[in-house]
Amino acid sequence: MNGLESRRTSTRSILWTALIVLVVLYAFPFVYMLFTSFKTPIETNAIPPTILPSTWTVQNYITALSTQGVPQSFLNSLQTAVISTLISLVLAVPAAYAVTRYRTRLGRVFILLALIMRMVPAIVVGTPLIVIFHNLGLSDTSLALAIAQTTISLPLSIWLMASFFEAVPDELEESARVDGCSRLGALWWVVLPITRGGVAVAAIFAFLASWNDFIFALLLTSVRAVTTPLQIANFQSQFGLDWGTMTSLAVLYSVPVIVLAIVLQRHIVAGLTLGAVKG
Amino acid sequence: MTASTPERPATRPAAPGTRPIPTSGRKRIRLTDRRFAALLMLPAALFLAVFVALPLLQFVFNSFFRYNPIAGSPHTFVGFGNYVRAFTSAEFGNSALRTVVYTVMVVTFEFVLGLTVALLFSGLGNRSRIFRTIFLYPLMIAPIVAGLLWRFLLIDNSGIVNQLLYEAHLISSPNQIQWLSDPNIALFSVALPDIWLTTSFISLVLFAGLQNVPGEILEAARIDGARYPTLLFRIILPLLRPVIAVALIVRGVDAARAFDTIVVQTNGGPQNSTNVLSLLVYNTQIANGNPGLASAMGTIYLIAMMGIAIIAVLTIWRPGSDH
Numbered sequence: 001m002n003g004l005e006s007r008r009t010s011t012r013s014i015l016w017t018a019l020i021v022l023v024v025l026y027a028f029p030f031v032y033m034l035f036t037s038f039k040t041p042i043e044t045n046a047i048p049p050t051i052l053p054s055t056w057t058v059q060n061y062i063t064a065l066s067t068q069g070v071p072q073s074f075l076n077s078l079q080t081a082v083i084s085t086l087i088s089l090v091l092a093v094p095a096a097y098a099v100t101r102y103r104t105r106l107g108r109v110f111i112l113l114a115l116i117m118r119m120v121p122a123i124v125v126g127t128p129l130i131v132i133f134h135n136l137g138l139s140d141t142s143l144a145l146a147i148a149q150t151t152i153s154l155p156l157s158i159w160l161m162a163s164f165f166e167a168v169p170d171e172l173e174e175s176a177r178v179d180g181c182s183r184l185g186a187l188w189w190v191v192l193p194i195t196r197g198g199v200a201v202a203a204i205f206a207f208l209a210s211w212n213d214f215i216f217a218l219l220l221t222s223v224r225a226v227t228t229p230l231q232i233a234n235f236q237s238q239f240g241l242d243w244g245t246m247t248s249l250a251v252l253y254s255v256p257v258i259v260l261a262i263v264l265q266r267h268i269v270a271g272l273t274l275g276a277v278k279g
Numbered sequence: 280m281t282a283s284t285p286e287r288p289a290t291r292p293a294a295p296g297t298r299p300i301p302t303s304g305r306k307r308i309r310l311t312d313r314r315f316a317a318l319l320m321l322p323a324a325l326f327l328a329v330f331v332a333l334p335l336l337q338f339v340f341n342s343f344f345r346y347n348p349i350a351g352s353p354h355t356f357v358g359f360g361n362y363v364r365a366f367t368s369a370e371f372g373n374s375a376l377r378t379v380v381y382t383v384m385v386v387t388f389e390f391v392l393g394l395t396v397a398l399l400f401s402g403l404g405n406r407s408r409i410f411r412t413i414f415l416y417p418l419m420i421a422p423i424v425a426g427l428l429w430r431f432l433l434i435d436n437s438g439i440v441n442q443l444l445y446e447a448h449l450i451s452s453p454n455q456i457q458w459l460s461d462p463n464i465a466l467f468s469v470a471l472p473d474i475w476l477t478t479s480f481i482s483l484v485l486f487a488g489l490q491n492v493p494g495e496i497l498e499a500a501r502i503d504g505a506r507y508p509t510l511l512f513r514i515i516l517p518l519l520r521p522v523i524a525v526a527l528i529v530r531g532v533d534a535a536r537a538f539d540t541i542v543v544q545t546n547g548g549p550q551n552s553t554n555v556l557s558l559l560v561y562n563t564q565i566a567n568g569n570p571g572l573a574s575a576m577g578t579i580y581l582i583a584m585m586g587i588a589i590i591a592v593l594t595i596w597r598p599g600s601d602h
Contacts, residue, residue, distance in 0.1 A: 012403075019399045023410050029475060030416065032439055033428050047437045048453060091323040098319035102312050110320050117331045119588045121536040123561050124577050127570065128334035128341075151331050154323065183315055212421035214539040229423045233543055236427060243431050250424040257419040265412055272418075272480060273487035 030254075037061070037248035044244040060248035070231050070249065076142055077227040077253075081210040083146035088157045088206035089199065091150075096161030097187050101173065111158060118155035125151060126219040133220065142225045148216040153206035160205065160271055164198025165191065201271035204264060211257060228253045335581075342574035361575035371576055373551070374559040378535055378580075381466055381555055385534040386527055388474045393481025393526075398511075400482070401489040411486070414479045425472035426540035433458035433468055459545055462552035469553045472540045477533070481526050488522035489515070528591045535584055556580045 032051065036044055037060050039053040064070060095114075099107040129148050130139075138144035168191055176186040192199065214229045221227065232253065235246040261268055310318075342361050344354045365371045396414065400407045417425070432440050436454040445453040458468040492515060500510055516523070538557040541547070547554035547562065554562075560580065564573035 015399055015402050019396075019403060019407065019410055022396060022399070023413050026417070026475070026478075027413055029428055029432060030420070032432065036431070045437060048442050049437050049439045051439070087326075091326055094319035095323035098316035102316035104313050104316050106313075106317055107320065110324060114323070114327060116585065116589060117327055119532050119584060120331060120335060120581065121538075121557055121560075121577070121584075123536075123538060123557050123564075124338050124581055125331055125334040127564055127573075128337035129330065131337070132330075132334060147330055151327070154326065158323065183312075208419065212419075212423075214421065214423040229421050232421075232427065233423055236543070246427060247431070250427065254420050254424060258416050261415050261419045262412060265415060268415065268418075269411075269483055269487070273484050 033247045034251055036243060037251045039244060041242075041244050045241070060244040061252070064235075064245045064249040064252070067231070067245070069226060070228070073226050073228040073231045074253075076221075076225055077211060077229075080142045080146045080149070080225070080227060081207050083143060084149045084153065084210035085203050085206040087146060087150045088153045089203060091154055092157035092161050092202060093192070093199070094187070096158045097165055097191065099158070100162050100165040101170070111162060114155040114158050117151070118159075120151075122148075122152065122213075122215045126216055129216075130219060140220070140222050140225050145216060145220050145225055145227070146210065148220055149210040149213050150206070152213070153209040156209070157202040157206055160202045161195075161198060164195045164201075168194055197267060197270070200264070201267045204260070204267060205271055208257065338574050339578050340574075341570055342578050343571075345569075345571045347568045348570060357571065361572045362579070364572055365575045365579060370551070370554070370559065371579075374554050374556045375580075375583075377466060377553070378555045378557075381470060381537065382531055382534040384467065385470050385473050385537075386531050388470070389478045389481045389530060390523075390527060392474070392478045394485055396478070396482040397485035397489055400486050411483070414482060417476045418479050420476060422472070422476060422537075422539035423543055425476050426469075426543040429468075429472040429475070429540075430459065430544045433471070435460060460549050462550045465545055465549060465552045469541045469544045472544070473534060473537055476540075477530060481530065484522060484526045485519065488519045492518050524591075528588070532584065532588055 035052055038056045038058065039050075040055060040057055040059070043050060043054060095110070098104075099111050126148065129144075133139055133141075133144040133147075136144075138147075172190055172194070173186045176190040177183070181189060212229070213227075214233070217225075217227045217230050221230065228249070232246060232249050235242050235249065343356060343358060345357045345361065346352050346354045400411060432438055435441070435457050438458070440458070441450065441453045441456055444450045444456070450456060456464070459465055496514060496518075497510060500514055505513070536557055537555065538561065541553055541555060541558060542561075545553045547558045556576070557580075560573050560577040563576060564570050567573075
């Protein structure tokens with residue numbers, strides 16, 4: 001929309017003001033959470049509330065991290081997210097490739113069904129999964145939790161990878177085949193290197209789906225495999241309204257993915273907008 | 280679960296070696312492209328069958344029985360009894376209505392806000408880049424964290440939102456608005472973290488869509504003397520229609536399933552005013568120990584959502600088609 005460049009500067013300054021106001025409002029909740037996590041317990045519950053801490057303290061962080069189970073929960077979250085991302089990619093890449101490269105009727109039915117499964121609420125599959133994992137001897141394990149979370153990310157991964165594969169010209173794969181590559185070889189040696197960015201996008205979204213999941217963790221873990229979102233939620237029920245500790249743990253849990261978002265911004269925006277804009 | 284099956288088949292016979300090769304006899308059976316494609320899809324299909332379709336069937340199956348897992352009572356087949364109970368209970372109807380109101384509210388707010396931000400980004404061009412980064416961050420935050428954070432922001436007497444509104448002279452006392460304890464507005468209040476988290480999604484999708492609106496069309500309309508509202512409603516929005524549709528469907532489905540943000544803010548209260556279907560199913564199942572009834576409610580909820588989703592997918596997305 002280059003036309004706006006020539007508009008009067010007053011219009012531009014109104015637009016800028018509106019944008020800055022919106023962005024400040026948008027950023028405020030997290031910034032407030034950040035400030036709260038550095039307040040003393042008394043100040044956290046002060047009436048009226050303050051915005052900036054009058055004295056800065058890291059006491060909340062020490063309390064949060066020395067709470068039993070919290071450090072382990074971080075390891076569990078990370079481990080679960082990594083397993084879930086791997087399962088999601090290993091299953092999604094060949095499936096999406098088959099759907100886009102061979103365009104069979106079966107493939108169309110498959111991707112449609114996968115997308116419909118994306119709409120199933122976690123609460124519906126979650127409770128029967130408790131029994132299924134119990135029978136498999138996987139109760140309260142990171143693997144079981146990762147599998148459950150993959151039911152959310154897999155359809156999305158398939159959809160994302162299918163969109164990326166669609167952009168690869170068929171001729172590329174065909175010439176690799178002429179050169180003696182097997183069909184799987186062509187996928188592995190020719191197509192995947194081109195779509196590395198797409199794999200990264202699918203990986204990020206699978207990782208986030210697992211890292212931020214709450215409901216499957218609530219249903220499927222009890223002691224050993226508990227992830228941090230459960231620990232964060234526990235702070236409010238166990239210790240009344242312990243906002244200081246809760247916010248510090250929430251900050252610790254959110255910062256890695258926010259940093260990830262800033263570093264990988266390009267990929268994330270691509271992933272978010274790809275399917276929709278192509279549609 | 281690992282994908283052990285698809286790694287090899289390209290170089291090996293399709294049938295596991297038992298069937299004799301009748302005519303050609305000279306070499307391995309060639310795997311047709313169609314079979315190869317099916318084999319590549321097999322692991323993902325199996326995974327979805329075992330961990331989504333099977334639990335789903337189990338869930339629907341449960342809806343025909345009455346039992347209590349905590350008391351260890353036996354399964355009693357009750358036919359459609361649980362469905363009759365679900366349909367005749369006022370709570371189910373009310374929850375369904377709340378779910379619809381919640382979904383429409385979330386999607387409407389997100390669309391209006393998201394479109395405004397997308398138009399601002401687009402109008403300001405490349406210099407808005409840093410703001411786009413800031414706008415991205417709520418998408419990374421866990422819904423559970425967002426729910427707790429907003430609960431903290433909205434606490435009646437010591438919440439910062441009321442305090443700021445009070446200092447801005449918009450309300451006369453810092454506890455005038457009982458965000459989460461007034462049943463009349465609680466459903467709106469619990470929607471705030473959801474709106475905060477995912478308006479960015481709508482903005483970014485619409486912004487990407489706006490990049491594809493040809494500048495010449497806008498220029499031509501402007502030369503013809505079209506004012507901005509005309510431009511927006513007559514040209515930009517109609518061109519964005521497919522993008523808008525997809526964004527709204529994705530968000531609508533997610534909002535209809537909202538659980539994390541609501542459960543930590545109000546757990547359905549006050550006076551059930553935020554008890555949407557996902558919470559009702561969960562609490563009927565876990566807290567009230569009536570999985571049969573919960574499954575019947577969940578099945579109805581699922582069928583309604585699936586119906587809407589399938590219609591939407593078939594008419595708008597047409598995934599995997601040849602365009």
